[in-house]
Amino acid sequence: MAAGLAWAWLARGGGLSMAAMMAEPWSTSYLAxxxxxxxxxxxxxxxxxxxxxxxxxxxxARQGGGPAVPAGTVVFAMAYVALWSLFAMLAALTQAALVAxxxxxxxxxxxxxxxxAGGLLMLAATxxxxxxxxxxxxxxxxxxxxxxRGFRPEWPAAVRLGLAHGLxxxxxxxxxxxxLFVGGxxxxxxxxxxxxxxxxxxxxxxxxxxxxxLLLVASAAGVLVLG
Numbered sequence: 001m002a003a004g005l006a007w008a009w010l011a012r013g014g015g016l017s018m019a020a021m022m023a024e025p026w027s028t029s030y031l032a033x034x035x036x037x038x039x040x041x042x043x044x045x046x047x048x049x050x051x052x053x054x055x056x057x058x059x060x061a062r063q064g065g066g067p068a069v070p071a072g073t074v075v076f077a078m079a080y081v082a083l084w085s086l087f088a089m090l091a092a093l094t095q096a097a098l099v100a101x102x103x104x105x106x107x108x109x110x111x112x113x114x115x116x117a118g119g120l121l122m123l124a125a126t127x128x129x130x131x132x133x134x135x136x137x138x139x140x141x142x143x144x145x146x147x148x149r150g151f152r153p154e155w156p157a158a159v160r161l162g163l164a165h166g167l168x169x170x171x172x173x174x175x176x177x178x179x180l181f182v183g184g185x186x187x188x189x190x191x192x193x194x195x196x197x198x199x200x201x202x203x204x205x206x207x208x209x210x211x212x213x214l215l216l217v218a219s220a221a222g223v224l225v226l227g
Contacts, residue, residue: 025097045195078162082166098181109184110185
């Protein structure tokens with residue numbers, strides 16, 4: 001439900017208001033709505049990809065005769081969202097820095113320099129083949145083993161497991177989230193495309209990450225060469 005409400009907000013034109021866009025980037029008037037926008041985007045994009053893990057946590061919790069919606073599972077999901085909210089705060093600060101420097105359009109929230117855009121695409125492609133990316137993606141692609149190793153019925157364990165899943169998920173996807181600055185932070189089609197990529201990479205065929213790497217390299221080359 002939370003992800004659906006976040007998508008509904010985005011579909012209705014959710015984003016920075018004109019007043020916020022015109023505010024000084026380091027002011028509270030800019031940073032507060034920027035953080036809210038990023039936090040809702042992270043809920044819309046990342047909760048659907050975490051849904052199999054959340055449902056599996058609930059299923060394991062119910063095996064002991066617990067309620068239909070175990071409290072520990074709610075805590076698990078909230079801890080996951082809390083970590084992505086922290087990421088949203090860092091993203092909002094990065095956005096403010098880029099706007100203040102002139103590297104990011106204050107209105108479109110997209111980088112205008114093709115070298116910077118190509119660099120972000122190449123950074124994402126390079127991170128795709130890193131050991132950290134592979135380790136984090138392996139955790140995200142194996143929900144059953146992840147839950148089995150870390151599940152405990154007590155709520156502190158649910159917090160730890162939710163934070164661990166959030167940390168692995170951020171480790172897997174932070175570079176892809178940076179590409180929002182390439183296509184436009186408020187570009188709904190771009191947001192939906194990146195959300196779909198995250199889901200495909202986590203639950204698609206084994207060759208999906210490699211295909212994504214090639215696509216990112218080709219996109220970077222296209223931006224850098226063709227402009």
